[in-house]
Amino acid sequence: MKRFLPDTFILLMIAMVILAVIFPFPAADDSPINLTRIIAIGISLVFFLHGANLEREKLVSSVKKWRVHTLIQGMTFVLFPIIGLIIFFATGELLPDILRLGFFFLAALPSTISSSVALTGVARGNVPVAVFNATLSGLIGMIITPALMGIVSTTTMGGLSIGDAIVDIALTLLAPFVLGQLMRPIIAPILAKHKWILSRFDRGVILMIVYASFASSVLGGVWTQFSIMQFFVTAIIVMILLFAAIAVSIFASRRLNLSTEDEVATVFCGSTKSLANGAPIAQILFAGSPSLGLILLPLMLYHQLQLIVCAMLAQRYAEKQSLVANPAVE
Template sequence: MIQLLAKVGINGFFFCLIGMIVLAYFYPSLGTEQSILHLPQVAEYGVSLIFFFYGLKLNPEKLKAGLSNWRLHLVIQLTTFVLFPLIVLAIGSLFPVDTSSLLWLGVFYLAALPSTVSSSVVMVAIAGGNLPAAIFNASISSIIGIFITPIWMSGLLEQQDANFDVSHVIVRLSLEVLLPVVVGYFLHQRLGKWVERYNSTLRMFDQCVILLIVYTSFCESFAGNMFSGHSAAEIIQLGFWMLLFFLAVFGIMNLVSRWLHFNRPDRITVLFCGSKKSLVQGAVMGKVLFPNPVLLGVVLLPLMIYHALQLMVGSMIAQKMGREEIER
């Protein structure tokens, strides 16, 4: 079980994320915009490198192999970018929720984000799902999210900031995220083998950049006393709702995939690609969508909780499905 958890992401990096929050609490001044270390600026350059290396890893043959199963792709992308936000909006209209709070904004931001890549693919492989389709959907989701996520967020952010310009956000994300991916993709044939050889080192680089983004975001939030109005009970309650959120989406996708008569490998792919949300994309887009760094740590909190839960609960479900496949 420990090896499985480590494989899907509950490893040293997972605990380092928690450590970054603790470090930011005790030493917030080191990660702010005013710090002599300029860590937020370092993180911005690191983000573009992350997505350049991501583009290098995209194999054109593997992407082509997953193109034909259009119904499967459509269900996964609609779940990621339509079902998630609609569930949150429905909860906000049916229950007495403070939709002006930053935590609520963070929950909706989580719902609007693309799917994660690595853990989705790993869990599909463990459970015995359609791996080429998982790779295709996880990859394409990251690109679609550059355009869809800002559009979903524009309504809420325009209410908070009349000067919010969604077109400016999309252009900036295209330059910082999409352009490096495209450049990397076209260099895959030349540098793809190099990326495979140093994949573990590059993965460590990715994780360091994400840790830096999390640290600087929470430094700004703690320095601005943004968590002073939130008790530990509220955070625990948020975790409970995030767990229900994950299980609800997982259950809905199971029903939809059975209703559409997907075979078992395709159903597994729907479940694990459709229910995940990307912490990497969330941290990266958050720096663009929320230019006030004081707000970002609070907004990222629901995503970080959901990220932890999707790894823990998802890994247990993937392991169970994998055992069932072996026993068949």
């Protein structure tokens, strides 16, 4: 029966969604609880722990895995935009122009930075590959995303501060990761003795991200700015897009005979889209637009759905890896 029942982590994610709907106020701008800062600190600690837990030889070897990197970045900045163009032109009779623009904006965004690495860690995948591609995707996206938006948008675009974005990524991700590597001789024995620390912290950060993203959407009144039919069509397209991205990433990984660890990193880096990068970019590209909420709607739905679906998939990958490592358990 346990195979058919949700585990504790999935139940906690559902609880976070319900809590965000009932009590979203901690995510408000004037809340005494600065969730954004707490999550940022949590993300940095995740990268610090991954840096301390990672053997340097594995990180160096991951840089050489050009097939994995090409597949992930190709999905993010080639396959997704092509699908986004198809959706944009195919839904002219179903959705208003703003929502169609929102779908292409979703497709043009880089991969998640924190979630993809955390999910890869939960699934016992190749964390160095995930770290490398999450960082690379964020950097490339600062240039490629606005360029891609010029294909379908006539909105006046402001200039992106690429330098600030690089500094932000470096401070949030790379600096803690490098610090963890430097402190590995001290921290690694503790993590090896208490392996639960890293997995529990990964899950905790994901739960915070789920709560904050749902709570922010509730407070922003995103759900009141469109009709039920538009929401239904948008949700269906978002689900199809996500499941198609996951299916393609799994299929391509296995066609290339990638290891299970590399497949995990490919799935979570190649199929996810970043709300953390997407929201600030949208505020610059569509500054002053009264329909910014609707433009962000596909991204909001995709982001929240990807966290739930990918968390469930990560659990399945982790169980599979555990059975391979301990066949007697089965």
